[in-house]
Amino acid sequence: MIALQKISYTIAALAVVSRVGASDNGLARTPQMGWDNWNAFGCSVSETLLQQTAELIVNYGLRDLGYHYVVLDDCWSVGRNASNNNSLAADPTKFPAGMKAAADNIHDLGLGFGMYSSAGKYTCGGYAGSLGYEEVDANTWANWGVDYLKYDNCYNEGQAGTQLISYNRYNVMSKALNATGRPILYSLCNWGEDYPFNWAPTIANSWRISGDIFDDWDQADARCPCDGDDAWDCRLPGFHCSVTNIMNKVSFIVSKSQPGAWNDLDMLEVGNGGMTDAEYVAHFSMWAAVKSPLILGNDLRIVPAADLSIISNAAVIAINQDPNGSSAARRWKYATNGTDANGRAEIQMWSGTLMSTTGGDYYDFVVLLINGNNVETVLNATLADIFVDFGAGGTADEVKIPWEVRDLWANRMSTTEAQAIISANGTAGYNGTNVQTRYNATQTSYAEGLAAADELLLGNVTTTIQPSGTVSATIAPHGAAIFRLRAMPTAATKKRDEL
Amino acid sequence: MIALQKISYTIAALAVVSRVGASDNGLARTPQMGWDNWNAFGCSVSETLLQQTAELIVNYGLRDLGYHYVVLDDCWSVGRNASNNNSLAADPTKFPAGMKAAADNIHDLGLGFGMYSSAGKYTCGGYAGSLGYEEVDANTWANWGVDYLKYDNCYNEGQAGTQLISYNRYNVMSKALNATGRPILYSLCNWGEDYPFNWAPTIANSWRISGDIFDDWDQADARCPCDGDDAWDCRLPGFHCSVTNIMNKVSFIVSKSQPGAWNDLDMLEVGNGGMTDAEYVAHFSMWAAVKSPLILGNDLRIVPAADLSIISNAAVIAINQDPNGSSAARRWKYATNGTDANGRAEIQMWSGTLMSTTGGDYYDFVVLLINGNNVETVLNATLADIFVDFGAGGTADEVKIPWEVRDLWANRMSTTEAQAIISANGTAGYNGTNVQTRYNATQTSYAEGLAAADELLLGNVTTTIQPSGTVSATIAPHGAAIFRLRAMPTAATKKRDEL
Amino acid sequence: MIALQKISYTIAALAVVSRVGASDNGLARTPQMGWDNWNAFGCSVSETLLQQTAELIVNYGLRDLGYHYVVLDDCWSVGRNASNNNSLAADPTKFPAGMKAAADNIHDLGLGFGMYSSAGKYTCGGYAGSLGYEEVDANTWANWGVDYLKYDNCYNEGQAGTQLISYNRYNVMSKALNATGRPILYSLCNWGEDYPFNWAPTIANSWRISGDIFDDWDQADARCPCDGDDAWDCRLPGFHCSVTNIMNKVSFIVSKSQPGAWNDLDMLEVGNGGMTDAEYVAHFSMWAAVKSPLILGNDLRIVPAADLSIISNAAVIAINQDPNGSSAARRWKYATNGTDANGRAEIQMWSGTLMSTTGGDYYDFVVLLINGNNVETVLNATLADIFVDFGAGGTADEVKIPWEVRDLWANRMSTTEAQAIISANGTAGYNGTNVQTRYNATQTSYAEGLAAADELLLGNVTTTIQPSGTVSATIAPHGAAIFRLRAMPTAATKKRDEL
Amino acid sequence: MIALQKISYTIAALAVVSRVGASDNGLARTPQMGWDNWNAFGCSVSETLLQQTAELIVNYGLRDLGYHYVVLDDCWSVGRNASNNNSLAADPTKFPAGMKAAADNIHDLGLGFGMYSSAGKYTCGGYAGSLGYEEVDANTWANWGVDYLKYDNCYNEGQAGTQLISYNRYNVMSKALNATGRPILYSLCNWGEDYPFNWAPTIANSWRISGDIFDDWDQADARCPCDGDDAWDCRLPGFHCSVTNIMNKVSFIVSKSQPGAWNDLDMLEVGNGGMTDAEYVAHFSMWAAVKSPLILGNDLRIVPAADLSIISNAAVIAINQDPNGSSAARRWKYATNGTDANGRAEIQMWSGTLMSTTGGDYYDFVVLLINGNNVETVLNATLADIFVDFGAGGTADEVKIPWEVRDLWANRMSTTEAQAIISANGTAGYNGTNVQTRYNATQTSYAEGLAAADELLLGNVTTTIQPSGTVSATIAPHGAAIFRLRAMPTAATKKRDEL
Structure with a gap:
């Protein structure tokens, strides 16, 4: 059985659900909110970008609407330092002050700091991945003051294809994060392979359900091949998935979301210019209604006013952050x-x-x-x-x-x-x-x-x-x-x- | 080969089939009958509810029509007792007299007592699950006088996706139940994942073939996505499955049912108000004809007279309880x-x-x-x-x-x-x-x-x-x-x- | 690469193929021919039936057309003899003279003797299966003078679902048969699960590609659900598969057949009365053209003359027994x-x-x-x-x-x-x-x-x-x-x- | 995440990608080019054929257009030499001067020498396969001066069906090749089973994505059953796949190609006579645009002038060999x-x-x-x-x-x-x-x-x-x-x- 249907039972269930913790870390009782650089910047990351964006999040009132995490995505490292326990080293060109300083600055603004890696040999951008280095990396991040990990799926060396293989791979990092003692939100990003909605809720705070989003309403793209009535059963998540494509995918698994453990529809495209105002309004409404994490994906330095007004709608955000945590x-x-x-x-x-x-x-x-x-x-x-x-x-x-x-x-x-x-x-x-x-x-x-x-x-x-x-x-x-x-x-x- | 087609061969086969025992426990030679609180009450369980219902089962003549098991579903525990071998403890608020007393009262009425757990870290409602605690839990239930276990599939930590993984997970409980020495009917409930009709007959008395039933005739629901000609191959059982959806699913696998081992179409909705009288008549007829367990799912304290007359039809029940045990x-x-x-x-x-x-x-x-x-x-x-x-x-x-x-x-x-x-x-x-x-x-x-x-x-x-x-x-x-x-x-x- | 297209290359390839032996046992260089009791008799087996049929095979000229094996299907045992190394014991009521005598009589007629078991806990009819008893059973059969094993798939205890699991399960028997020193044709019968055409050629002489045949031309049956363009990818082989259904299934994998290793379309229905003369002519022609084993499945004691004339067509059989061993x-x-x-x-x-x-x-x-x-x-x-x-x-x-x-x-x-x-x-x-x-x-x-x-x-x-x-x-x-x-x-x- | 969209990011990414090495062997920074005998000659191989072809590659200017590797396909061995460490022995009839001499001659012409084997018990043609003999075979080839290995998938003994099983099987050879110290381009040929585009990039230089090509534009063939919108999910690659069929298959996975690691659409059919000039022009253009290896598959001794002009088009080859390595x-x-x-x-x-x-x-x-x-x-x-x-x-x-x-x-x-x-x-x-x-x-x-x-x-x-x-x-x-x-x-x- 899965559903608790009537109000009295659901109330009972809510009391219970509090015992079910994603990663048992107590985080993300409502869907996480924040910003990630990937959709707008890809690999062009720097401490300047993070700092500028963090300040804008505060100044534009977004922090006080709940956008809490500033997530640094791929391409930030120069590989492992053999003389330092094989720990990852930040790129000194992009982060001359070092990653701990970047985190401190973000913390000083009342925000959380997010980090990226992949459960593979390499990250998707070709940088050193964390597969086999989970403990050392988790400790590095905890030491830097990281509050959030987006954990990707590239170059996983065949460790996918069954639920147990994927669960085991991602569980290593879940345990490593918890073992640091620092509360680190765990954003599992395996693009929906191997039905993570079945096994991720006990080890992660959210899990992606599709290939990467594309800034378009409903364009079909061969590179995001799963659509229609069996789109939930996708063994090639791909990328360039339209808003409509992703919304369809979540329709089958809405009941899997619960406090502490959310279906992740990928980062928002509002403000990136590929859709009309009506489309962005719909995009934001959808993500809110199905309790997706709300992670901004645009360049806040050039945000159009109309887009800022979309992401600032507290009445819609309140749907997303509803304490019941029940997806539409x-x-x-x-x-x-x-x-x-x-x-x-x-x-x-x-x-x-x-x-x-x-x-x-x-x-x-x-x-x-x-x-x-x-x-x-x-x-x-x-x-x-x-x-x-x-x-x-x-x-x-x-x-x-x-x-x-x-x-x-x-x-x-x-x-x-x-x-x-x-x-x-x-x-x-x-x-x-x-x-x-x-x-x-x-x-x-x-x-x-x-x-x-x-x-x-x-x-x-x-x-x-x-x-x-x-x-x-x-x-x-x-x-x-x-x-x-x-x-x-x-x-x-x-x-x-x-x- | 699978089928035995002509009367003379089938007679021969029937003699043989008696050697094939689900769990080798000798139970459910015809499909089990009884009542379970989930469909009507969800988590709102109590010893009072069980007692009232058990008495009505007797008084309304249902016991003497064959409805034997009173099954307590999810949400009955307060977790494990570390000082008592990590055994599960019943919720003292819901069951102040304790679970053994509840069982005794049910037994005193000539009925059997059923219990629920999940082959996972948690039950579907978020309570302590039995994965990893099979022996201690089976012994607890046997000590309480439990006659029946409904064993669910939530939070299984990735232990699904191949027949062998699922078989192994559910077989642990099968062996634990048998090892208690008490005959306990084993109602496997993994929603049809991994083709249980292939591997469950030797370890369980019945196995669910779909996601949870919904009290409707044929409404399509994205949350129960498998329908049509390949509905038997469902890797997302979901829930909110209509009567028509479930009946379609069993059509492909009717031959898998046999004495001691049955396709389970989920608990009945007769009396819950979502369907017309004609629909409930059809629903009951279908479940009977395909040899599903007949487990009532309504609130007997408020059963409409028309619905009581449906579930009291001995001529239809006789189809279900036919000694040949051959599904339509x-x-x-x-x-x-x-x-x-x-x-x-x-x-x-x-x-x-x-x-x-x-x-x-x-x-x-x-x-x-x-x-x-x-x-x-x-x-x-x-x-x-x-x-x-x-x-x-x-x-x-x-x-x-x-x-x-x-x-x-x-x-x-x-x-x-x-x-x-x-x-x-x-x-x-x-x-x-x-x-x-x-x-x-x-x-x-x-x-x-x-x-x-x-x-x-x-x-x-x-x-x-x-x-x-x-x-x-x-x-x-x-x-x-x-x-x-x-x-x-x-x-x-x-x-x-x-x- | 798979195909060798032109005559000169194929000639080279044929020389090579002789090195690839199914089970390395040298048997079935052309598809095996014979008779099996299941289609017409199911569990109603006896030494009398085998003896009568063997004599008719000789007397009707069928032996001299190539029908060599008399295969005793399911339901012949009374289980294992704990005092005799857990070996299988023949049913003394059905085989009062014992199985060795039955084999001897068949051999005396110039025919081969086939036997049946299942790679599971039970046979499909519910008798003792050979899973876990491969060596002792192979030795028993070799001692009896068995020349052929049809090895079924029922009650396999979850040991299916990936190619490797199925390969390993069936390979145990392959090795056990070879270890006896007696040449025993190995007819693998897992109904096409897990793509046996990929892995069976090195361990068996033939492999079934579908659920059990039904004596009909093209009737759709929910119990044989795989049809159409993806019928080769069938995870529920079922039974009651029409001639047309099975012929469609083989169309995708014809290239997998080769001397010593054949796609098995199941036993013939010619003579069982469910099809017209034209349909039986077509059925026999199809099986011949795609190099299926030609195993008669009718009651020879009452064979209609028209059906005898079909199965006696040497010109069609010559297609099946062509030395090139290349399927249409x-x-x-x-x-x-x-x-x-x-x-x-x-x-x-x-x-x-x-x-x-x-x-x-x-x-x-x-x-x-x-x-x-x-x-x-x-x-x-x-x-x-x-x-x-x-x-x-x-x-x-x-x-x-x-x-x-x-x-x-x-x-x-x-x-x-x-x-x-x-x-x-x-x-x-x-x-x-x-x-x-x-x-x-x-x-x-x-x-x-x-x-x-x-x-x-x-x-x-x-x-x-x-x-x-x-x-x-x-x-x-x-x-x-x-x-x-x-x-x-x-x-x-x-x-x-x-x- | 997968894609890097804008020019500035991609430039960053390109710097990164250089760290991701297929097999870490530094080869195939652009798709490999060359010739393989299979499409035109099948098993009819000889040192004469290789020598004649190599000379024509030089004389027709093809070497200087980039066609570098002369690949000897299946059917070249006479099995293993038990007295020489079980190493493979070349067929002395076909290669009287021995394989090292054949390689030397090819090298003397400024070309590379390619070799074939299968990750199975036998090659597809039925010769000794390399499964279980990876180290000895890799060393043999390195000693002969082999520069390239096409590694096939026949008779793999059930070691397929999940990504991890396939990855592990092919990774053994990847390591063995690298361990020789000789740079050997690794052309993985498992026909796209188990999503090699996910796991092959870290162990191989290219991977086939389909069953064998057929010299036709778009003919449907039951033996190549995967077509249409889910053709990427093919569990029966088959053979006789048309140009259109293969081009459709790559459409879903173009992003998986990258320098050092390429989607392989199979060897070219240009010059083999089954298609029109327009079709061959299109075929060559397609393969070039999607960054497939360009391996000629025709008989150069009888190449029609029109076909030579197709394969000699440097402007189209330059698309294929573009340093960015990004597929259309x-x-x-x-x-x-x-x-x-x-x-x-x-x-x-x-x-x-x-x-x-x-x-x-x-x-x-x-x-x-x-x-x-x-x-x-x-x-x-x-x-x-x-x-x-x-x-x-x-x-x-x-x-x-x-x-x-x-x-x-x-x-x-x-x-x-x-x-x-x-x-x-x-x-x-x-x-x-x-x-x-x-x-x-x-x-x-x-x-x-x-x-x-x-x-x-x-x-x-x-x-x-x-x-x-x-x-x-x-x-x-x-x-x-x-x-x-x-x-x-x-x-x-x-x-x-x-x-």
Whole structure:
């Protein structure tokens, strides 16, 4: 058995789940947030880049929205130092002050420092990998003050192909990290090979579920060959996977995510220029709804204002950081006729439970409508479909009460304000800590804010729907709408089952 | 080779099969019957729930129809007791009198007590799992008086993906159970991963063949991704699998069931409210015909009268408990036009051998017609198709004789009577032991009753069909008809092959 | 690399292939021929049945056509004798004179004796299996005088799922058989699991490629789920596989057959009554053309005359027993409109090299045309397609010469004659040894007969076709035509490549 | 992560990649080139054939175009010499002077000597294989002066089916070769089983990705069953794979190729007569663009002039030997209506980065247009599609500048000239070393020639295209066009990202 369906049981389950720890390290009780240089910079890394970016994360208010980790990706080393226990040495050209200094600077800004390696002979970029050097490397990183490890899969010397082989390979590093005594978030990156959703939850905080993301909505690429109804069974993860491709892959395994252990849809592309504003809004909404880690992947030094406003939406982030930690699930997907340039057209509806912000017996609910058509489309989600997990065919109690519908993009920051933040760059108060109109998760956690029904986290009331009603939205081409449903305070309190 | 096709050989084979024992424990010569709390209660378990349910099983006459095991599912422990050999300890809040007392009470009612654990680090609900603790746990359960183990698959630490890895993992518990000396039915629950129908028959009494059932007829759900012609090859069993999805999965592997070792289609949803009466009738008929364990999954304290009448149908249960232990097989499935809300429409015919109740040389036969259309439909099954295993294209001897057709739902208990039983709750004689109009399997086993051609097990004579004829039925949307065919006593006795 | 394409290279290769021995036992240089009781009798075995059948094999002239092995299938033992080294004991009821006597009697008739067991805990019928007892069992069989082992796959305790696991399991018996010093043909029967065509050739003389055959042309059955373009990759071989299903499976792996090591399409169904005469003619032609072992599976005591005439066709058998040992390959398969009751309709053409009977530089060639339509159909095979392996698009030298076409069913024994043989039952000279109109392979091997261009092996001249011409045949529904093409003696001698 | 997308990062990556060595042997920094006897001669090998061919390679100027290795394929041995450390012995009939002499002669001509064996009990032709004899065989070859090993996969005794099993089997030989101290290029040939693109790059210089090639454009053959969108996941590589089939297989894994480690599409069929001139031109262009080893597979003694002119095209070879070592990738493939005799019709566009020959900041680019239609077709490639890897939807900087388009077949050697070379056979100066109109890579490496923008490597200027423009070509049936795009010198220099 897998699912716990009704509210009373789920509450019981949540108490239990706290015993199940990814790596038993207590980290990532909600999906990790942060920034990684790969999508925008690849191998062009340096201490300057990290420092500049870390400062912008603070100054643009992103730190106080929860973006915590600054992750240095591949290409940072010059290999192993035979005279120093074969430990990895940082590239002195890229990091003249050394890696510990880089970490210290990041820590001084109230952020965490992430590091990259591969469970192979080489990293994907061809640098020294950690396979066979797990202990020494974990100790090196702990000594540097590393808080996070992204651990890749290249050049693994045939140690893949069955769950046990992959589990064993990645478990060596899990144990090594834990043995350091330093809490290090373990971001397993084997691209979904060998069904990591089965075996990674006890050893890692997240696991990638696909090949590398590509900054496009739905372009098919032979190099990312798994698509469609059996995309979860992918033995060639590849790369250049579109947002739609990855979202499809997670649809089959949403239940595998849980506090401390998350499906990772790869780093965000918002801000990298390959998609429209509607597409980036949808991309961010999707990643939030399925509880993917939210790791920014753009060049913050040149972030467009519109993109900054997307990644700054606290109401959407609050979906991602919901204390229940339950991913939305896809309720339906239909092919349609609004074919785009890639020959695709489909519409989808996802929904899932959220922590209650009403104090009643009903969960809040997230509803995500995705318009893959190439034209503006009105999409409809019935309460029967939204709440199908609580009873098929509209038999759920939740279908029989009215709901308040809140549009989570209604309060999106204006481009003007975003541009002002960018222009100020921390000099004029726009650093996220002293602007009252913005949510500050450093001061008040999302869990606390939701418990207090902080309006900054709840979007705008759009409408109310009656029992057996329908949530509707007019959505731009390749766009999405995301709503929070809250049980109407006037509804009769649902009776919990008593034994 | 796999199949034994003709009556004389099968008789020979049956003598042989008795030597093949699941776990060599002699249990489950017919599919196990009982009740499990998961489908209706999830983690909300308690000794009160077990006790109340056990009493209702007796009072509603279900015990005497064969429902023997009361199975306590996940979430019952508080972990391991380091000072007591690391044995599992029951949750004292949920089971204040202790687990042995719970078992004793169940035994006192003439019922068996079932227990749950997982072959992993944790159970699916996040409690302590038994992987690595098989011996100590088996001994604990034996000491408590446990008669049945449902053994799950969560958090298995990569020990899956090949038949041998899964076999070895589950075999450890098989041996541990046998070593206790107490007969404990072993219900293997790895959701069909790694083809358990190949390797489980020698170590377990049943094995699940799919992800968890969902209380719906045919809704597609991305979380149960395997469907269609290769659904038997499912590496992501998932959950939220509809009745139709599971029935399709078993169609490929019906021959793997045998006395002592059964394909398990998961616990019944009858009474949980997600399906129509016709759908529940079909669901129960299907599970019976393919020799699935019949484990009730509803809340008996609030069972609707109509649902009680379904699970009380002795004539259908007699199909399931037939001494031959031979599953019906799907003879055809066609897509049709009567599409339902889920976009599906298909009709199916299944048939299979039953013990003869006529004393002649011919087996009885079960015929199951399934109407997946969204409209009432007349379905037809030709004798040629029904008996195809005895000769293709209508060449079987069985096609050339007339048959008596008995509708196994014709004598379904009325809702009025069912309601009376519920209302009486054991106080007015409706406890199944002293009502002459009901079959009492405690007094007379199904094997004995069938040998005596007890009319309570045979349904109503509906019609007779002539050689090369057709069995027809008008069937409600998403409904099924199930018939017992008996060779007409006037037919010439079939000659067995002599050597 | 796999293929050797042109005649000169193949000649070189043939010399080489002789070094590659299945089991290194020197047996089955051409596909084994014989009889096995399973298809017609299942578990109903006895020494009487074997003796009666062996005598009929001689008396009906089948021995002298090459049917050599009398194979006793499952259900012959009563288990292991703990006081005799745990050796298997024959069932004294079925074999009162003992197994050695049964073997002696068969040997006295000039036939070989075959035996059955399973590489598992039990046989498929539930009797004691040989897994873990390979040496003692091999010795027992050698002592009894066994010449042939069919070795099954049931109850293998998870020892399947990778090539290496299956290879190791079956190799234990291969070594044990060889260690006895007695030449025992090793017929590996794991139903095609784990790609035995890759690893069985060095340890066995043949390997099954599918689940058990069913006596039908093309009926789909959920219990034999692998069909279509990826049917070779079957992880659930199942049973009840139609002739068409099995023929499709071999199409992908024809090149794996070689002298001493053959793809086994399962025992013949000719004579068991489920198919039409045209279908049985096609079935026998197919098995012959792809070099399957030809193991009769019918009840010879009641063989219909028409079926005896099919299995007695020396010209078709000569295709099967061709010294080159090269399987025909499928050149094309097309879906058509002549749909049958199972909803199928397709036509196929196969061709392959044969030993030259002309003494020239060109191989003979076999052409097999299969009509899966439900109506009589004219099928055409161009020389370009027949000889495509020697050059695509009609570029082969073989396309540029004329060919004599011989219909291998033209000289089919008449039903009258077959009935006379049956009626005589050895008493009137119809025992195959003294009838001049029949080929006697005991006296003159097929290799010798072909070398001498014995007309009894060559069918009837039907026509000649000119360069770039077409072979045509009018074929009954579900029937086949099979031709031997011989280079016209008037054609210019093809020059071999010289170095 | 896998890809490095922009020019500045890739440059960084290239520096890195030099640390990743296939076998750490430093060989094949660009794809190996040469000749192998198998496609044309199979087992008909001899020292005479090698010597004649080697001389023709020199005399026809092929050596000086880069064709370096003369590879002796299967069937050269007479087995192991028990009295000489079980080392392999060459067939004295085929190689009367011995193998060392054959190698010396080849070396004397300035060529390398390649050898063949199989990682199995036997070679595919049935000769002694090297499994279990890796060290002794590697030493034998090193002593003979072998420079190259093609290592096959037949009769591997079940040692396949998981990546680790295959890796371990092939790694034994990798280590043995390296241990000899002689640089021996390691050409791994397991036909793509077990995803060698994952594990071979660290142990071998190239790995086959398919079953054996067949000299045809797109004929479907049941013996090469993997085709279509999941062709990369092929567990039955088979043989008789068409050019189109193999090209499709590489489309999914192009990124796995890198200096020192290449996807091997199998030996060329140019000159073997099964395809049209247009098809051979396309075949050669494809293999070049995806960085396959270019190993001739024809009989050079009878090479048609037109085919010599194909394999002599230095401008196309320069694509293959580009120092960047980055494979082109398929950008699109569409089914069309121009169906050919095999029922297929599709068009494709591939593109990829090349070393800059302009000295600017932009890579050169290769564009390959493939016309699978049976009619002449105009194909168009937009800059947006060509440069999609640098930005989806036309957002790449490269789309915004003009490009010079050079047709790489425009300067194809005339048939007259090719025939003159053949007729001269080295006697009249046409030996490739002293003809100024031909590129001589022995004197000037392709890297040097490209750096110098040698016109012999650049094709003819066909046209220029403006920003957001389209490259067009009119292409013969089953033909291809291949272009080099060079950034227009007048274009504004692209600014690299600075940190």
